[in-house]
Every structure is written in structure tokens, then in C-alpha cells.
Amino acid sequence: MHKRRHSSTETCDVDMTPMIDVVFQLIIFFVVTLKMTSDRNEEIMLEDGKHGVTLTQDNMPPTTLEIELARGGRISIHNATLSKYQLQQILKARVNRNGNEFPVLIRADRKTAHEKVREVMDICTGVGIWKLSFVAIQEHKAGKK
Numbered sequence: 001m002h003k004r005r006h007s008s009t010e011t012c013d014v015d016m017t018p019m020i021d022v023v024f025q026l027i028i029f030f031v032v033t034l035k036m037t038s039d040r041n042e043e044i045m046l047e048d049g050k051h052g053v054t055l056t057q058d059n060m061p062p063t064t065l066e067i068e069l070a071r072g073g074r075i076s077i078h079n080a081t082l083s084k085y086q087l088q089q090i091l092k093a094r095v096n097r098n099g100n101e102f103p104v105l106i107r108a109d110r111k112t113a114h115e116k117v118r119e120v121m122d123i124c125t126g127v128g129i130w131k132l133s134f135v136a137i138q139e140h141k142a143g144k145k
Contacts, residue, residue: 063102071109073116084123091127100128107135
């Protein structure tokens with residue numbers, strides 16, 4: 001028997017447009033989700049601390065929330081500026097989702113007015129969060145390395 005050959009005039013066209021679209025969507029996704037800035041406000045100068053527990057990533061619960069207060073009273077979480085109302089709404093949503101048993105670290109600049117710190121504390125206690133801690137720099141002892 002004779003085998004039938006396909007004629008060489010038949011062509012197979014592949015439309016590359018959907019593949020290019022997917023590639024561009026992936027590029028956009030990775031660029032948007034790429035973390036380009038630090039989570040912390042590097043302008044905040046912490047107070048020196050003599051007493052207290054040294055916190056590390058190992059002994060902090062994963063549910064810990066860190067609120068930052070800059071010198072001028074700017075409130076932020078993960079370096080995103082928030083109003084007092086926005087902070088309150090975020091904390092309420094977190095309490096509704098996880099309960100009020102998660103620790104909150106307040107990272108305030110040493111020159112932030114106490115009134116601004118108290119306002120953040122009042123917002124926390126107003127939504128039922130009582131585990132508040134403050135971040136400070138551990139005092140460096142002379143002679144210790």
C-alpha cells in the first residue's frame with residue numbers, strides 16, 4: 001500500500017497574541033507585587049531603652065501589628081500613611097477577624113508629642129486592644145560587645 005503524504009502547501013498558523021498578552025500580564029503582576037520600599041519608616045529615631053524584653057522576629061507572634069508614629073504625628077502601618085479613622089477601621093476589622101488577643105507594637109519617634117502617642121493608644125483601647133508595647137533601642141553598655 002501506498003502511504004499518503006500531506007501536501008507541503010498546508011500551513012499551520014499559531015496565533016501568538018494570547019501568549020504575548022499572558023506574558024505581559026505576568027510582567028505587570030510581578031512589577032505591581034514587587035516590594036520596592038521598606039516596611040519601616042527609616043526617619044523614625046527611637047528612644048533609648050534601659051529595661052524591657054528584647055524582641056526578635058523569633059519571639060514575636062506572627063499576629064503582631066506594628067504601628068509607627070513619625071515626629072510630626074504621621075500614623076502609618078507598613079509605611080502607608082493612615083488617618084486616625086483609617087487606623088481605627090483597620091484595627092476594628094482585625095479584631096473582628098482575629099479577636100483582640102494580638103499584640104500591638106507602637107514604634108514612635110523620640111520627639112513625637114506624647115499627645116499623639118496617647119491618641120493611638122486610645123484608638124487601640126477603644127476597639128478592645130489591650131496588649132500594647134513600645135519599641136525602643138536597647139541601651140548599649142560600655143565594655144560589652
